[in-house]
Each structure stands twice: as C-alpha cells, then as structure tokens.
Amino acid sequence: MSESVNASVIPFVIGDDGEAVRNPAERLHLAEAVRMAEAIVFASAEPVSEKQLAQRLPEGVDVPAAMAELHKIYERRGVNLVRVGDAWAFRTAGDLAFLMSRDAVQQRKLSRAALEVLAIIAYHQPVTRAEIEDIRGVETSKGTLDTLLETEWVRMRGRRKTPGRPVTYGTTENFLDHFALEEIRDLPGIEELKGAGLLSARMPSNFSIPLPPADPDELTEDEDPLTDIDLEELGLLTPKVTEE
Amino acid sequence: MSESVNASVIPFVIGDDGEAVRNPAERLHLAEAVRMAEAIVFASAEPVSEKQLAQRLPEGVDVPAAMAELHKIYERRGVNLVRVGDAWAFRTAGDLAFLMSRDAVQQRKLSRAALEVLAIIAYHQPVTRAEIEDIRGVETSKGTLDTLLETEWVRMRGRRKTPGRPVTYGTTENFLDHFALEEIRDLPGIEELKGAGLLSARMPSNFSIPLPPADPDELTEDEDPLTDIDLEELGLLTPKVTEE
Amino acid sequence: MAQAAETKGGTGGAGKAAPMDRLWAENEETRATSEPSLVVDVDGFEGPLDLLLHLARNQKVDLARISVLALAEQYLAFIGKVRAMRLELAADYLVMAAWLAFLKSKLLIPKQPGEEGESGEELAAVLQFRLRRLEAMRDAAARLVNRNRLGRDVFQRGMPEMVIVEKRNEFSATLYDLLTAYASQRQRQAISNVTIAKRGVWSLKMARTMLSRLIGTSADWTALDAFLIEYLASPEEKRTAMASSFAATLELVREGSLEVRQEEVFAPIYLRGRQRVKAVEVAR
Numbered sequence: 059m060s061e062s063v064n065a066s067v068i069p070f071v072i073g074d075d076g077e078a079v080r081n082p083a084e085r086l087h088l089a090e091a092v093r094m095a096e097a098i099v100f101a102s103a104e105p106v107s108e109k110q111l112a113q114r115l116p117e118g119v120d121v122p123a124a125m126a127e128l129h130k131i132y133e134r135r136g137v138n139l140v141r142v143g144d145a146w147a148f149r150t151a152g153d154l155a156f157l158m159s160r161d162a163v164q165q166r167k168l169s170r171a172a173l174e175v176l177a178i179i180a181y182h183q184p185v186t187r188a189e190i191e192d193i194r195g196v197e198t199s200k201g202t203l204d205t206l207l208e209t210e211w212v213r214m215r216g217r218r219k220t221p222g223r224p225v226t227y228g229t230t231e232n233f234l235d236h237f238a239l240e241e242i243r244d245l246p247g248i249e250e251l252k253g254a255g256l257l258s259a260r261m262p263s264n265f266s267i268p269l270p271p272a273d274p275d276e277l278t279e280d281e282d283p284l285t286d287i288d289l290e291e292l293g294l295l296t297p298k299v300t301e302e
Numbered sequence: 303m304s305e306s307v308n309a310s311v312i313p314f315v316i317g318d319d320g321e322a323v324r325n326p327a328e329r330l331h332l333a334e335a336v337r338m339a340e341a342i343v344f345a346s347a348e349p350v351s352e353k354q355l356a357q358r359l360p361e362g363v364d365v366p367a368a369m370a371e372l373h374k375i376y377e378r379r380g381v382n383l384v385r386v387g388d389a390w391a392f393r394t395a396g397d398l399a400f401l402m403s404r405d406a407v408q409q410r411k412l413s414r415a416a417l418e419v420l421a422i423i424a425y426h427q428p429v430t431r432a433e434i435e436d437i438r439g440v441e442t443s444k445g446t447l448d449t450l451l452e453t454e455w456v457r458m459r460g461r462r463k464t465p466g467r468p469v470t471y472g473t474t475e476n477f478l479d480h481f482a483l484e485e486i487r488d489l490p491g492i493e494e495l496k497g498a499g500l501l502s503a504r505m506p507s508n509f510s511i512p513l514p515p516a517d518p519d520e521l522t523e524d525e526d527p528l529t530d531i532d533l534e535e536l537g538l539l540t541p542k543v544t545e546e
Numbered sequence: 547m548a549q550a551a552e553t554k555g556g557t558g559g560a561g562k563a564a565p566m567d568r569l570w571a572e573n574e575e576t577r578a579t580s581e582p583s584l585v586v587d588v589d590g591f592e593g594p595l596d597l598l599l600h601l602a603r604n605q606k607v608d609l610a611r612i613s614v615l616a617l618a619e620q621y622l623a624f625i626g627k628v629r630a631m632r633l634e635l636a637a638d639y640l641v642m643a644a645w646l647a648f649l650k651s652k653l654l655i656p657k658q659p660g661e662e663g664e665s666g667e668e669l670a671a672v673l674q675f676r677l678r679r680l681e682a683m684r685d686a687a688a689r690l691v692n693r694n695r696l697g698r699d700v701f702q703r704g705m706p707e708m709v710i711v712e713k714r715n716e717f718s719a720t721l722y723d724l725l726t727a728y729a730s731q732r733q734r735q736a737i738s739n740v741t742i743a744k745r746g747v748w749s750l751k752m753a754r755t756m757l758s759r760l761i762g763t764s765a766d767w768t769a770l771d772a773f774l775i776e777y778l779a780s781p782e783e784k785r786t787a788m789a790s791s792f793a794a795t796l797e798l799v800r801e802g803s804l805e806v807r808q809e810e811v812f813a814p815i816y817l818r819g820r821q822r823v824k825a826v827e828v829a830r
Contacts, residue, residue: 101402166718246458256726437676439676
C-alpha cells in the first residue's frame with residue numbers, strides 16, 4: 059500500500075487510460091451502466107453472467123467494457139469484483155481475508171425449549187430447575203440450562219433455603235442489554251401480552267403471570283448466596299490450590 | 303447524474319477537504335481502516351454497528367471518521383453506504399429501484415390498520431397501546447400489534463412511568479433499515495408535525511379553536527349537504543342482511 | 547342469509563348492486579315490509595373517528611378551518627338515517643353520536659356564566675385536533691410505505707460472505723421470540739391443566755370399583771341416580787359419572803354380580819347387589 063501514501067486516501071485507479079477518446083455522452087452512458095451493473099451484481103445471490111447483465115442493462119451497453127471498468131474501480135478496494143467462470147461477483151479482497159475469520163462468530167438461534175426456559179427464568183426468577191419443570195410440565199434437559207448459562211443471559215443466583223438447597227436461577231445485566239430492557243419489570247404483563255395478541259384473551263381466571271422482582275440482583279428471603287464451595291461443586295470455580 | 307459528464311467515468315467524490323492536514327502515516331492508517339471497514343460491512347447483509355466495527359478494526363482507528371470517508375466514497379455509486387441507527391450497511395442506490403424491482407421479494411402486505419398503527423408508533427414513540435387507540439379512536443384489533451411485532455419493525459421498549467406502568471412501543475433498527483431511514487428524526491415530515499403540535503398526546507394550548515358559523519344551520523359556501531350517495535360511500539356498500 | 551334476503555326482494559339475479567340501490571332509494575316501501583334486520587358493514591371504516599374524518603374531507607377545506615358544527619350535524623344525519631333504516635351500528639358509533647349531539651347543543655347555546663366544564667368551542671377544538679392528528683398519521687403512513695423499501699426498491703448484499711466459524715457462539719433472540727415462547731407455553735400449560743382439573747372424567751374402572759363397593763352394602767333396590775348424586779363432586783361431573791356408571795352396571799350385570807331393573811323407558815334405574823355369595827366377593 060506504499061503508493062497510497064502519496065495518493066489520495068482512497069486508492070482507486072481512476073480512468074487514466076484513454077477515456078478521453080470517448081465522447082462525453084458515451085462516457086455518461088457507460089458510467090450509468092457501470093453503476094447499474096454494480097447494483098445488480100451486489101444484490102444478486104449468485105454470480106451474474108454477462109449475458110444476464112446484458113438482458114437487464116439498457117440496450118446498447120457494452121457489457122464487457124462496463125465490467126472491465128467496474129473491475130478496475132474495485133481493484134484495490136476492500137472488496138473486489140471477481141470473475142467466477144463466465145460470471146461476476148464481489149468478494150472480500152484476498153489480503154483482508156483475515157478480517158473475515160478473526161472475529162468470526164457463529165450466530166446461534168436459541169431452541170424453542172431454551173427460549174421457553176429463558177422466559178420462565180425471566181418472569182419467575184428466582185426459580186429452581188424443579189419449578190421450571192413444574193411450570194413447563196416437561197423435564198428440562200441439562201443441555202438447555204447449560205446453553206442458557208453460555209449465553210450469559212442467565213445466572214445461578216443462589217440456593218433456595220429448602221431441603222436439598224436447590225440452585226436458583228435468574229437473569230443477568232446482559233439479558234437486559236440484549237433484549238433492550240431497562241429493567242426486568244419492563245417485561246410485559248398479562249394484560250399487555252393479551253393486548254399484543256400474544257396471549258389468548260380467554261385465559262382461565264386463575265391464570266397469572268408473576269411480576270419479576272424490582273431488583274433482581276438482591277437475594278430474596280428464602281435464598282442463600284452461593285458460596286465458593288457451591289461454585290466449586292457446580293463446576294464454576296476451580297478448586298483453590300493450597301499454598302505450597 | 304449530469305455533473306458526471308465532465309467528471310471521470312467513476313463519479314467518486316474523493317478527498318478534497320483537508321486531508322493534507324493529516325500526516326502521511328495517519329492517512330495511510332485511515333486508508334487501510336477504510337478498506338477494512340469496507341470489507342467488513344460489504345460482507346454482511348445486515349447492518350454492522352460501529353461498536354462491532356471498533357472491535358474488528360485495528361486499535362485506535364477513528365471509526366466515525368473512517369465511515370464518513372467510506373460514505374463519501376460510495377455516495378454516487380450504484381451501491382451506497384447507508385447509516386441505520388448506529389450501524390452501517392451497503393444498499394443498492396435508491397435511484398436504481400426501477401432496475402432492481404424484478405429482484406423484489408414478495409413482501410407481506412400490511413393491512414391499512416397495521417400501517418396506521420406502525421406510523422403512529424414511529425412518530426409518537428414511545429407510545430402506549432392506549433395512546434395508539436386514542437389517536438385512532440378505535441380499539442386496536444388483536445393481531446395488529448402482533449403482526450407488527452412479528453415483522454420486527456416494532457418492539458416493546460419499556461414501560462411508561464405512570465400508574466399502571468403501561469408497556470411502551472417503539473420502532474427497531476430493522477424498521478429504519480427497511481424504510482431506508484438513518485434515524486427516527488428522518489421520518490418524513492416529522493419536524494413539521496411536531497411544530498404543528500400533532501405529535502403530542504394532548505391538544506397543545508395554542509391550538510386554534512374553530513368558531514361556529516353565524517347561522518349554524520346553514521351550510522357554509524364550501525360545504526355540501528350530505529347526500530344519499532355520500533352515505534353509500536360511507537361503508538354501507540355491503541350491508542349484510544341477517545334474518546332474525 | 548344474504549341470498550335469502552335478495553330473493554325475497556324479488557330482484558334475484560340482478561347482482562349485488564340491486565338490493566343496494568333499493569336500500570338507498572329515497573322511497574323505501576319495499577323495505578318497510580321486509581323482515582330481516584340489516585347489519586351495516588362498517589368494515590371499511592376504522593371507527594367513528596375515521597368516519598368523521600371522511601365526512602370532514604367532504605367539506606373540502608383544510609381541516610384547520612373545518613366547521614365542527616357542520617361536521618357534527620352531518621354525522622348525526624348519517625346516524626339518524628342509518629337508524630331510520632333499522633340498520634344496526636356498532637356501539638362506538640352511537641357513543642360518538644351522543645357526544646356530538648352534546649357538542650352541538652354546547653355550540654349552539656353560548657356558555658352561561660358560572661357554568662361548569664369546557665365550552666363548546668373547547669370541545670370542538672379537541673375534536674378538530676384529534677381529526678388533524680389522525681389525518682397526519684394517515685398521511686405519514688402513506689409516505690412511509692412509498693419510501694424506497696428494502697427488498698423492494700433497494701437491496702442488501704445478495705451473497706453475504708461466509709465467515710470462517712470459530713468456536714465462539716453468539717446467541718440471538720428477540721424479545722418477540724421470548725414473549726411468544728413464554729405466552730404460548732404458559733397458555734398451553736394453563737389449558738391442559740384446566741382440562742385435567744375441571745373436566746374430570748369417570749373412567750369405567752373407577753365407576754366399577756365405586757359401584758361394586760356401593761351395591762355390596764345395599765340389598766335393597768336403589769336408583770342409580772341416588773348413588774351417583776351421593777358421590778358427585780360437582781354438577782359438571784354428572785354426565786360422565788352417569789355414563790360410566792351405567793356402562794359399568796351393564797358389565798357387572800353380565801358378570802352376575804348385580805341386578806338391574808327399570809319400570810319403563812326413562813324411568814329411574816334401580817340396582818341391587820345379586821343376592822349370592824359371589825356378589826359379596828366382588829364387593830370386596
């Protein structure tokens with residue numbers, strides 16, 4: 059890229075070979091055809107052949123000339139116009155391929171079951187696994203909870219002060235961030251779910267939706283905080299090594 | 303495109319304002335950042351936020367400056383860099399719509415009511431369901447809000463800090479993207495409407511009060527009496543006959 | 547239904563327009579005798595405010611200069627006409643009519659000193675404001691849909707580039723996904739719970755056990771109903787209890803542990819344990 063130091067910030071190679079030969083009207087015509095071809099190739103889900111381009115561009119356009127022009131325009135950009143067989147497509151410039159892999163993340167959609175459990179945790183927190191299962195009427199697989207913990211939208215918040223001391227689950231700051239909620243109480247209530255058409259208007263009269271706690275970070279009376287030993291047991295903390 | 307007659311075939315506007323101020327190393331740095339940003343945004347079909355860009359570009363890059371540069375570069379091309387909220391995306395140029403329409407995907411047609419509700423949410427956001435109904439003077443049918451939420455153009459954004467804490471609705475980034483808006487302030491006519499007091503829930507105090515004509519029984523010059531044809535127009539075109 | 551009415555009108559075959567014309571004819575003797583009541587389809591309108599806006603536009607002036615009084619009168623005339631024809635209108639429209647009648651009286655009679663409440667002019671201004679606001683939103687919606695739209699006028703990259711996938715997962719879900727999942731799950735669960743809790747069904751097995759136990763204690767003829775009522779938890783269970791018990795009765799009779807008697811059709815059914823040792827055994 060050393061040439062670009064003395065060139066403009068944008069290292070485009072611009073019409074330096076014989077465009078003057080063309081008359082202005084022809085130049086305008088070609089410039090418009092180049093713009094059109096650019097848009098068509100960009101929007102296409104597959105490489106576009108010159109034949110297809112010829113069909114869509116105004117009549118009389120010199121397609122090979124337009125593509126040669128476009129190719130040159132993109133030659134040193136972050137994206138290049140490349141030939142794929144007898145068709146054209148845009149591709150990330152080879153020297154920038156590292157950008158595409160460096161921050162590559164796999165977009166994953168939550169499963170239906172995971173969404174359900176997440177929603178139950180959000181509304182019913184603090185809630186234990188047994189309680190989630192009670193609400194859903196089906197067993198919740200360990201994988202589902204693990205996935206939710208991985209999203210960092212759900213956390214183990216404490217232990218219920220009941221026999222067996224089951225772990226309680228709740229939502230995190232990240233949850234609020236991701237779902238653009240200012241606070242957990244912003245989750246819509248029963249009337250609003252009905253109003254938005256998400257919940258049937260004819261629910262049984264004893265049906266209710268809990269109001270999440272005002273401050274989800276605060277433990278409730280029947281919760282104990284998680285101790286280091288708890289965390290260790292839950293595999294969330296590596297055992298402390300005694301000093302040597 | 304008339305300017306381009308005398309310009310190069312490629313009507314790029316290229317660094318003509320104060321780049322000389324930057325030192326060469328800085329310029330090179332920015333040029334590379336621009337290329338990288340170009341590659342990243344070009345590779346994605348969805349808008350890429352400045353935050354994501356900052357994470358992927360080398361440290362210390364002035365992301366807004368790079369994007370401003372890139373925006374200018376693509377200003378008159380067949381593909382434009384557009385701002386969508388605080389994100390960026392490449393989109394085919396609006397003036398080429400005539401050329402692109404054959405690629406159009408079948409879009410879900412929104413009902414008139416749904417469109418009206420969408421407009422109210424867009425212009426009045428954050429807005430509660432009761433306020434929407436007040437503006438329209440009619441109950442929002444089940445499914446209207448549901449449909450809008452499903453398009454992902456509308457979202458529940460929070461709760462109004464009034465008694466009952468009703469849920470408020472607003473638009474999403476998808477909405478901006480879909481309707482080619484940089485931000486909500488770009489909604490057509492929003493400033494005029496605001497100025498006219500038509501975006502407030504209550505009537506502004508300076509709103510003019512229409513005076514009744516001197517003889518209220520007499521129609522004014524620019525009034526026509528209601529005719530039977532009018533009545534027919536008024537939705538009575540399809541009376542349903544039900545037997546009792 | 548509609549067809550029946552058309553035929554009655556005697557213009558069958560003239561198509562849909564024919565009954566309409568008759569409906570709106572000034573002279574309505576044909577209607578006077580017809581029996582069916584008509585429900586006006588106001589589907590074309592989004593409520594009374596929409597209707598008012600339509601009427602206001604017919605004044606062909608800027609909404610800011612509209613005569614609210616004239617508008618109120620037009621609306622009332624419309625409602626009056628519709629009612630005279632015994633067309634049924636949604637309550638919303640009648641409420642608006644009542645309010646406009648009130649507004650009209652306020653506008654015609656100047657505010658008396660010391661009178662409570664808003665003046666007619668103030669009320670009229672509120673109505674005018676609402677009409678203008680609604681119209682503004684209508685126009686805004688029209689301008690919005692006519693913008694360059696993604697997927698129709700402008701397009702995104704058709705071939706987004708595949709990125710090399712690293713281990714890191716990024717999850718995405720929208721609030722809508724979340725709420726839909728929650729609402730439908732709770733709904734499903736609530737409904738299935740209700741089915742179990744409220745509509746208990748007596749199984750044949752349950753009925754058999756119950757009958758065997760009961761009849762064993764009674765050597766006298768007893769009406770089936772009497773047994774059942776004694777054990778009915780709720781009136782809703784009556785049908786299922788009756789049906790299952792009767793089926794169980796027949797089974798028990800066939801097995802010889804029960805005797806059944808009925809005096810005549812629909813008369814009470816009497817049961818008693820078979821007067822034998824075997825019956826006692828079954829009863830256990």
